[in-house]
Amino acid sequence: MSADTDGRGRDSPNxxxxxxxxxxxxxxxxxxxDxxxxxxxxxxxxxAALENLDEAVALYRGDVGRAPxxxxxxxxxxxxxxNASGDLPDVLK
Structure with a gap:
């Protein structure tokens, strides 16, 4: 049996x-x-565990990312x- 891919070699959501x-x-x-x-x-x-896993796998694969x-x-x-690029508030330093 073959798996569907999204064109990048990764399994499709289905x-x-x-x-x-x-x-x-x-x-x-x-x-x-996973x-x-x-x-x-x-x-x-x-x-909650499954939702957190979905997010973690997406991060692992690099499928998540957007500007805040x-x-x-x-x-x-x-x-x-x-804020200029690279400036961080004290809490993040």
Whole structure:
């Protein structure tokens, strides 16, 4: 059986994915692991663990990335109009 690809050699969102989902030893966190990449994540619910895994795998593959909005920048204490590239607030230094 062949898997669909997105033209870059990666599986499409509809291709089968093997994921291991288990409850942690203390019973308070769910662990999710993508078997193809070895990337793992966790969450307080199964759904949260799987959502976190989706994000972690996307980051691993380099599929995520966008410039932050002005609102997101302001939320972390940076004034977009007064900031030159490379200037960081003290909290990020």
């Amino acid at each position: 291709a089968p994915v093997e994921i291991t989902l288990s409850l942690g030893e203390n019973g308070d966190l769910w662990m999710a692991r 078997e193809e990449t070895g990337v793992a994540s966790q969450g307080e619910t199964r759904e 909005t002005d609102e997101e920048v302001v939320a972390v204490g940076i004034e977009p109009d007064a």
